Amino acid sequence: MELRDDLVLRHVGEDYMIVDPGQDVVDMSTVFNLNDSAAWLWKELEGREFTKVTMVELLTQRYEVTAEQAEGDVRKLIEIFEKYKLLK
Amino acid sequence: MDIPSSIHIENDLLFEQVLSYLQQGKGVFIPIKGKSMRPFLREGDKVLLESVDHKALSRGMIVLAKMDGKWLLHRVVRLGQSHVSLTGDANVAIHEAVAYSDIKAIAIALKREGKEYNLNDKWRLFVGLVWYRMRPIRRVTTKIFNK
Numbered sequence: 698m699e700l701r702d703d704l705v706l707r708h709v710g711e712d713y714m715i716v717d718p719g720q721d722v723v724d725m726s727t728v729f730n731l732n733d734s735a736a737w738l739w740k741e742l743e744g745r746e747f748t749k750v751t752m753v754e755l756l757t758q759r760y761e762v763t764a765e766q767a768e769g770d771v772r773k774l775i776e777i778f779e780k781y782k783l784l785k
Numbered sequence: 786m787d788i789p790s791s792i793h794i795e796n797d798l799l800f801e802q803v804l805s806y807l808q809q810g811k812g813v814f815i816p817i818k819g820k821s822m823r824p825f826l827r828e829g830d831k832v833l834l835e836s837v838d839h840k841a842l843s844r845g846m847i848v849l850a851k852m853d854g855k856w857l858l859h860r861v862v863r864l865g866q867s868h869v870s871l872t873g874d875a876n877v878a879i880h881e882a883v884a885y886s887d888i889k890a891i892a893i894a895l896k897r898e899g900k901e902y903n904l905n906d907k908w909r910l911f912v913g914l915v916w917y918r919m920r921p922i923r924r925v926t927t928k929i930f931n932k
Contacts, residue, residue, distance in 0.1 A: 710798045723806045725799060726816035726831050 699746050699785045700778075706731070706739050715739070715783065729781060734760060735774065749775065796856050800849075800889075807836040807890055814896065815858075821873030822847070822858065825913060830897050832858070832904070834890040842869070842885075845910030847892040850883045857881060858892065862917050874916060877924040 705716050713736035715729040731739060734756070741755050749771055756767040778784050803813045817830040826832065826847070834849055842848070846861045850871060859881065863870035868882045895902045903909070916923075 707802070709802065712798075716802070718806070719811070722812040722814060722833065723803075724814040724831070725803060726814055 698748070698775075698778075700739070700742055700744075701783055701785050702744060704783060706736060706743075708736075713739075727781070729777075729783070738774075800851075800856050803834065803849075804889060807834065810836070812893070813890075817858070821875050822860070823875045825860075825874050825916070826858075826895065830895055832892040833894040833896070833901075835893050837888055837891050839885045839888065842888070842891070843910065845913045847904060847913075848888050849890040849892070850881070850888045852881055852883050852887055860913055860917065862914070872917065874913065877920050 703718070705718055707714055707716055713731040713733070715731065717724055717727065737759065738752065738755060742752070749768075752771045752774070753764055753767045756762060756770065757764055760767075762770075799815070803815060806813045813834045814831045815834060817826045817828055817832065819828070832847070837848065842861060842864060844861050844864060847858060848861055848869075848871065850857050850859065850869075857871060857873075859871035859873050861869055862872050862880070865882075868884055869888060871881045871883060872879060892904050895904050
């Protein structure tokens with residue numbers, strides 16, 4: 698899978714958010730909030746093809762989590778990506 | 786790790802973003818929160834904002850303004866020399882007087898249940914102002930219904 702390349706990750710205050718900036722119109726009613734680790738992962742995944750395995754590897758290398766924990770998080774994250782159509 | 790969710794952003798941070806997009810010449814949809822513009826705007830609606838030309842302001846328009854550090858999306862009811870009077874459609878007594886420079890954007894369209902409506906056609910502006918002029922009656926009915 699691949700993230701949509703028209704989405705922008707922005708650091709706003711203490712939060713990270715993903716904005717869909719559109720061509721002429723920006724919809725601020727559907728922006729998404731990411732915490733530090735999700736935002737870090739988003740940046741790592743930007744502009745490249747990846748799989749569930751890539752995501753789990755990235756998380757376990759960077760954070761002190763077991764593969765099982767990372768897998769659980771990754772599954773939830775992918776569900777969200779799909780639900781809100783954040784993937785290409 | 787927390788998963789991303791639909792977000793609640795502090796108003797200041799949200800509108801900072803909104804203003805920067807408006808300055809780039811883009812339109813920006815924002816979600817309606819609160820009840821101050823009922824019955825014309827309600828929670829769940831989105832309005833499309835555009836950057837404002839102060840000369841093009843007219844009574845009945847709904848505008849985004851910053852007053853005393855707070856953000857308002859209210860209707861223009863009077864255009865004065867230096868100040869503009871705004872009010873929420875749900876209000877029966879209050880006005881806000883803001884400087885022209887405090888008006889940051891105008892609402893041009895409403896999106897409700899997938900349909901889009903022009904907010905600034907003559908009919909809608911007229912109805913908005915008629916609603917405003919009905920304040921004395923609305924005050925009475927509010928009292929009756931609140932009993």
